[in-house]
Amino acid sequence: MRMFPNTVAGVIEALETSFGKGIYADKVVERILRSNKKWGSRDRSFVAEHTYEIVRNWRFLWWLLDMEPSTKRKSLWKLVGVYFLWKGIDLPDWPKFDSIRDFDLPSRLAELPKNIGIEESFPEWFNERAENELGGNWAAIAHNLNVPAYVILRVNTLKSHRADVMEELREAGHTVTELPDSEIGIILEGRPRLNHLPAFQEGRIEVQDGGSQQIAPFTGVTAGQKVIDACAGAGGKTLHLAEMMKNRGSIVSMDIEERKLGELEKRAQRSGINIVKTHPIDSRTTISKYEHWADTLLLDVPCSGTGVIKRDPDTKWKLQPEHLERTLEIQADILERYSNMLRPGGTLVYATCSIFKSENEDQVRNFLENHPEYTLEQEERVNPCEYGDGFYMARLIKND
Numbered sequence: 001m002r003m004f005p006n007t008v009a010g011v012i013e014a015l016e017t018s019f020g021k022g023i024y025a026d027k028v029v030e031r032i033l034r035s036n037k038k039w040g041s042r043d044r045s046f047v048a049e050h051t052y053e054i055v056r057n058w059r060f061l062w063w064l065l066d067m068e069p070s071t072k073r074k075s076l077w078k079l080v081g082v083y084f085l086w087k088g089i090d091l092p093d094w095p096k097f098d099s100i101r102d103f104d105l106p107s108r109l110a111e112l113p114k115n116i117g118i119e120e121s122f123p124e125w126f127n128e129r130a131e132n133e134l135g136g137n138w139a140a141i142a143h144n145l146n147v148p149a150y151v152i153l154r155v156n157t158l159k160s161h162r163a164d165v166m167e168e169l170r171e172a173g174h175t176v177t178e179l180p181d182s183e184i185g186i187i188l189e190g191r192p193r194l195n196h197l198p199a200f201q202e203g204r205i206e207v208q209d210g211g212s213q214q215i216a217p218f219t220g221v222t223a224g225q226k227v228i229d230a231c232a233g234a235g236g237k238t239l240h241l242a243e244m245m246k247n248r249g250s251i252v253s254m255d256i257e258e259r260k261l262g263e264l265e266k267r268a269q270r271s272g273i274n275i276v277k278t279h280p281i282d283s284r285t286t287i288s289k290y291e292h293w294a295d296t297l298l299l300d301v302p303c304s305g306t307g308v309i310k311r312d313p314d315t316k317w318k319l320q321p322e323h324l325e326r327t328l329e330i331q332a333d334i335l336e337r338y339s340n341m342l343r344p345g346g347t348l349v350y351a352t353c354s355i356f357k358s359e360n361e362d363q364v365r366n367f368l369e370n371h372p373e374y375t376l377e378q379e380e381r382v383n384p385c386e387y388g389d390g391f392y393m394a395r396l397i398k399n400d
């Protein structure tokens, strides 16, 4: 592989800004790519791919060097050098790499301790918490969270069929395969830009991870129902619910961020969906207005995002224990207050993209203890795997 000083400097700048200023790496990479318009597609993927891979392996790489993490340029050149050695990529003969050229990688690797936090690069507080909450499952989950995510599409069954969309994408030069165990998912190779594709502009496809695609079917919604998606965001699951309902019935999509609901409305229009009404949550009265209204209530609550670290490796370093504690309180509050929107006999689905038991099974157990009027019908974990992120979902029935 040929390496160029300006693209390696791009990786170093991205790391310096992301770790130095606490900005998410995807935002930093996006800005760097925008300000280097002359870079070709290979240069762009070089900067993006290696920045994310170093973010993923940040703690392990510093351990290799036996150094404390730093955002000083000189140290970052060393880090990037040891990273290339570890990846089996020959170092170019630039003086900046001289201090790392004779690094004895095999001897250092022979000293690697049996610690998932170092081997798989997670902060120690995170590693300890995951070991406590996930026990023997943590090693495999940690490993899978470091496998870069594929782009997964969901076919809009109101407008098309998977075979037709796959044919259309192939004709446009893309490599696609069916998502295993799914009738509507497509795996798209590479990271092509999608928004110029007619299939995207005309609402025949949406980008949605394989794990996330399991949540709407888990709710069991049917055509004609009254549904509330109370933490709808930009509507990934609202759209899927509407498609399952064959665009018949009524969905109210809520969120505290009105901007996201605006995006949801645009996506619904593109998808040919007209049963969705949005409702920003601006006071407690928004919730009381819908008392006992919904047949199905989806609470896709804000969470640590630890199930989607494949996609957002920065979460490892940006998430702090105090954020997690605050998130636990918000989740409990949402369950407690928003469940009032469900009619007796209705179905509540609680979902997260977190791996932590405290955000998942424990929240549901606490809720059930205080609410004997609910019965847990089913709960499922989708562990991060080759084609998907990590999710948790629980289906509760409110007794008549």
Ligand SMILES: C[S@@+](CC[C@H](N)C(=O)[O-])C[C@H]1O[C@@H](n2cnc3c(N)ncnc32)[C@H](O)[C@@H]1O
Pocket (backbone or CB within 6 Å): 230, 231, 232, 233, 234, 235, 236, 237, 238, 254, 255, 256, 257, 260, 281, 300, 301, 302, 303, 330, 334
């Ligand atoms: C996991 S995301 C939802 C993703 C979305 N359902 C989808 O499928 O694309 C959680 C959402 O909850 C929203 N949120 C945070 N606090 C909330 C609250 N107290 N009530 C309702 N929504 C909230 C966030 O703005 C965010 O959009």
